[in-house]
Amino acid sequence: MRRTKAEAEETRNSILHAAERVFYEKGVSNATLDDVAKAAGVTRGAIYWHFANKTDLFLELYNSVSLPLEDMIARDIEQPASGVLAFIEKLTVDWLDELASDEHRQRIFTILLRCSYGGDLMPVLERQQEVDDRHLASLESAFARARNEGHLNENWTPHSATRALWWMVGGLCTEWLLFGRRFDLAAEGRDGLKRLFASFRPATIDIEAPADVHSIA
Amino acid sequence: MRRTKAEAEETRNSILHAAERVFYEKGVSNATLDDVAKAAGVTRGAIYWHFANKTDLFLELYNSVSLPLEDMIARDIEQPASGVLAFIEKLTVDWLDELASDEHRQRIFTILLRCSYGGDLMPVLERQQEVDDRHLASLESAFARARNEGHLNENWTPHSATRALWWMVGGLCTEWLLFGRRFDLAAEGRDGLKRLFASFRPATIDIEAPADVHSIA
DNA sequence: ATTCTAACATACACACTTGTTTGTATAGTT
DNA sequence: AACTATACAAACAAGTGTGTATGTTAGAAT
Numbered sequence: 001m002r003r004t005k006a007e008a009e010e011t012r013n014s015i016l017h018a019a020e021r022v023f024y025e026k027g028v029s030n031a032t033l034d035d036v037a038k039a040a041g042v043t044r045g046a047i048y049w050h051f052a053n054k055t056d057l058f059l060e061l062y063n064s065v066s067l068p069l070e071d072m073i074a075r076d077i078e079q080p081a082s083g084v085l086a087f088i089e090k091l092t093v094d095w096l097d098e099l100a101s102d103e104h105r106q107r108i109f110t111i112l113l114r115c116s117y118g119g120d121l122m123p124v125l126e127r128q129q130e131v132d133d134r135h136l137a138s139l140e141s142a143f144a145r146a147r148n149e150g151h152l153n154e155n156w157t158p159h160s161a162t163r164a165l166w167w168m169v170g171g172l173c174t175e176w177l178l179f180g181r182r183f184d185l186a187a188e189g190r191d192g193l194k195r196l197f198a199s200f201r202p203a204t205i206d207i208e209a210p211a212d213v214h215s216i217a
Numbered sequence: 218m219r220r221t222k223a224e225a226e227e228t229r230n231s232i233l234h235a236a237e238r239v240f241y242e243k244g245v246s247n248a249t250l251d252d253v254a255k256a257a258g259v260t261r262g263a264i265y266w267h268f269a270n271k272t273d274l275f276l277e278l279y280n281s282v283s284l285p286l287e288d289m290i291a292r293d294i295e296q297p298a299s300g301v302l303a304f305i306e307k308l309t310v311d312w313l314d315e316l317a318s319d320e321h322r323q324r325i326f327t328i329l330l331r332c333s334y335g336g337d338l339m340p341v342l343e344r345q346q347e348v349d350d351r352h353l354a355s356l357e358s359a360f361a362r363a364r365n366e367g368h369l370n371e372n373w374t375p376h377s378a379t380r381a382l383w384w385m386v387g388g389l390c391t392e393w394l395l396f397g398r399r400f401d402l403a404a405e406g407r408d409g410l411k412r413l414f415a416s417f418r419p420a421t422i423d424i425e426a427p428a429d430v431h432s433i434a
Numbered sequence: 435a436t437t438c439t440a441a442c443a444t445a446c447a448c449a450c451t452t453g454t455t456t457g458t459a460t461a462g463t464t
Numbered sequence: 465a466a467c468t469a470t471a472c473a474a475a476c477a478a479g480t481g482t483g484t485a486t487g488t489t490a491g492a493a494t
Contacts, residue, residue: 002460002471011471027333029246032451045473048453114333116244129396155415164385164409171388172380179346192381198372199416219441219490228442249481262443265483 012050015040019061024107028058028115055120062124065108084146088139089197092169096189099173110177136162146200153202161200168196229267232257236278241324245275245332272337279341282325301363305356306414309386313406316390327394353379363417370419378417385413 003011018040022031033054037044051057099105117125143158152161172192176185220228235257239248250271254261268274316322334342360375369378389409393402 002458002462002469004461005470008471027246029244030333034451043473044452046471049470049472053453114331116247116331125396132396153416155412160409160412163389163405164413167388167392167409168381168385169388170392171384171386174391175384175387179342179349188380192377192384195372195377196381196416199370199413203420219439219488219492221491222440225441251481260443261482263441266440266442270483 011040011042011046015042015047015050015057016061016064019057020104020107020111023058023061023111028054028111033057058115058121059124061108062112065105084142084149085151085197085200088142088165089193092165092193093186093190096169096173096193097186100185106177106181109173113174113178136166139165151201153200156200165193165196168192228257228259228263232259232264232267232274233278233281236274237321237324237328240275240278240328245271245328250274275332275338276341278325279329282322301359301366302368302414302417305359305382306410309382309410310403310407313386313390313410314403317402323394326390330391330395353383356382368418370417373417382410382413385409 015036019031019036022035022039025031026035033044033047036057037047040046047057051060099109112124112128115121140158140162143152143156143161146152147158152158156164169189172185172189176183232253236248236253239252239256242248243252250261250264253274254264257263264274268277316326329341329345332338357375357379360369360373360378363369364375369375373381386406389402389406393400
């Protein structure tokens with residue numbers, strides 16, 4: 001039953017997709033390789049051909065997800081300094097929108113949130129920490145630039161604003177993913193971010209803006 | 218080896234404590250009942266005498282943790298309306314302090330965060346959702362009172378303030394617990410909450426306060 | 435003092451999962 | 465056309481955890 005290379009790559013992908021679904025539904029440690037095999041329409045032999053073992057399959061699945069957030073954040077250096085805060089806000093909102101519409105990424109994140117990281121999954125944890133730390137550093141430097149230009153409210157520091165944003169987005173996504181997506185992630189996130197970023201901005205008296213404060217509601 | 222009732226209750230508790238440690242270290246599904254038994258200094262027979270199975274043991278462990286947050290929040294109804302925001306802030310800070318100093322609760326929460334909730338653990342998830350919903354409703358009504366008294370900044374609504382606070386605290390604790398407690402939970406939390414609550418308050422011109430803004434830094 | 439039973443320990447049977455090994459048909463290679 | 469490595473399927477071997485059944489001892493009841 002030797003398949004062509006394209007077909008082999010196809011079965012490898014189908015195994016990865018099946019693993020994503022099965023890991024998401026049953027949890028990584030509760031899922032059996034036979035579950036994955038059946039979901040992919042193959043036998044365990046195929047899995048052991050393409051992957052060394054379950055941990056390796058999980059790592060490959062983790063590697064297969066692209067993390068465009070890094071690129072997005074990296075670009076903020078080149079953005080005009082005047083709108084740093086607006087840029088970060090848009091970036092975050094866009095990221096939430098993408099998560100809300102990408103079931104693939106939803107499942108991956110949920111799997112990562114629910115898995116134990118005990119023993120052989122340590123490299124995943126460490127890589128994730130490292131990525132997070134880079135994101136936090138990027139964000140904090142962006143907030144620092146905003147402050148230096150006088151665009152950051154004095155209530156906040158670059159560090160505290162970074163953490164507040166990070167924790168709020170993290171908490172939002174965690175609750176949404178772990179508790180059955182019981183609300184509109186994009187809408188609630190957009191609203192919360194709008195208000196948080198409003199508090200980030202200095203309390204300037206809106207000189208040029210018309211004073212129709214009530215029209216918002 | 219028949220023991221007295223007090224001794225039996227003692228072994229039951231030792232089993233619960235061992236389960237807490239073992240579940241925390243190896244994850245619920247990766248932990249063996251024999252691991253728990255050995256950690257408790259008994260055999261699996263003792264566990265099966267006191268508990269029906271692993272799921273039941275986990276549920277009993279979950280039930281054994283007291284959730285004083287409910288009482289704390291319930292009392293806010295009786296607080297003076299003038300300081301609702303300050304009261305909520307203090308409540309949250311106190312709760313963080315308690316979590317930071319109570320390793321028992323840290324382990325329980327970590328276990329809950331890391332476990333899969335697949336299949337037979339559904340009741341736990343549902344109960345937790347229900348508890349969370351009550352907390353959120355309490356918080357939101359408190360914020361509503363603050364707004365009615367004119368103590369809530371117009372940038373925020375009771376709903377959005379509740380969610381922002383909830384998500385920020387949740388994200389804070391989640392990161393702290395899952396990523397190895399790499400920062401000072403109480404200090405960072407207190408600082409972040411201070412700034413968030415500052416943005417909750419209306420931007421009153423501090424008439425009576427001396428204008429030494431720079432002395433803070 | 436005897437009996438009963440709570441509170442375990444021990445032993446066993448069973449299912450399940452993993453990893454490996456063997457088989458096999460076919461795509462590519464010469 | 466023959467050969468070989470590929471891409472799996474199928475069978476096998478071994479370990480592991482669970483649930484239960486049985487054994488044992490000492491507190492408690494009469």
